[in-house]
């Protein structure tokens with residue numbers, strides 16, 4: 527197989543997440559199911575549950591590493607029923623433990639400065655999805671696609687996650703698709719954005735996705751809308767997700783703060799200013815959005831209401847990371 531500039535051993539060929547040919551979509555049962563503090567996603571067609579990890583007295587997140595390893599390996603050490611009865615561990619909670627471990631390992635390697643690149647990784651993995659032929663999507667194939675021009679700079683973001691993934695794999699092998707989906711959500715959260723629950727259980731593809739599926743920055747609003755529509759994402763979701771550009775160096779406020787400054791600044795159209803610096807702000811695709819009436823309506827709402835932006839971004843993100851995903855057969 528051709529080298530795509532990434533260490534293939536990272537694909538963990540023994541992982542149960544490796545492509546087995548037994549795809550199931552959508553999953554019948556969500557992997558992470560908790561009895562308390564579980565919230566079903568409104569927008570996702572696949573039931574999504576997670577622990578909202580702030581202000582919730584429901585689950586002790588401060589497991590030591592040894593406890594996490596013990597819980598995750600219990601079923602292998604004792605007959606399943608015995609171990610569950612003895613320790614009061616429900617099968618559903620094992621998925622949750624895995625989720626907490628993933629978040630913990632991501633937090634160890636993720637600084638605010640690295641968040642933008644990690645969030646971008648999510649779009650470049652999931653954004654290849656095409657509804658028509660159900661190709662592409664959130665399947666970890668980005669590891670084979672790093673040498674594509676549109677993915678310039680993402681190698682280092684994946685490298686950052688490599689360490690976190692190894693930490694999780696030692697306890698419970700995890701797919702790249704799940705790892706990237708969780709890391710993107712953590713990137714948003716670490717920069718002050720909404721807390722986004724991510725369902726686990728995606729399988730990794732063992733081959734690159736078709737090329738040319740990500741939108742080019744030169745597209746106008748109508749082409750951007752069509753491109754997102756082919757991925758099952760409405761105009762409102764295009765606008766909300768584009769708000770991710772509030773992170774990074776394109777001039778939409780503080781590059782490491784996730785807020786609604788992207789929309790506020792879009793409304794100001796600083797690129798029209800004669801001042802050289804302001805004219806550098808935004809990508810052509812960002813500027814194109816304000817020229818479209820339907821997009822402008824959403825931009826205005828999000829500029830005036832950060833909570834609405836956070837809520838809509840959260841739901842659109844959940845949809846994005848479930849796009850084209852093939853799920854572990856439980």
Ligand code: HEM
Pocket residue numbers: 641642643645646648649741742743744750767768770771773774775776809811
């Ligand atoms: C609407 C279509 C989109 C286009 C055409 C686009 C294009 C681009 C381009 C060309 C850059 C690099 C800018 C540079 O040179 O620094 C960029 C950065 C970025 N994109 Fe997008 N993008 C789109 C949507 C998205 C979405 C949906 C997300 C995530 C949900 C996203 C997340 C990011 C982030 C976080 C950065 C900053 C990366 C960094 O500074 O390291 N983008 N985008």
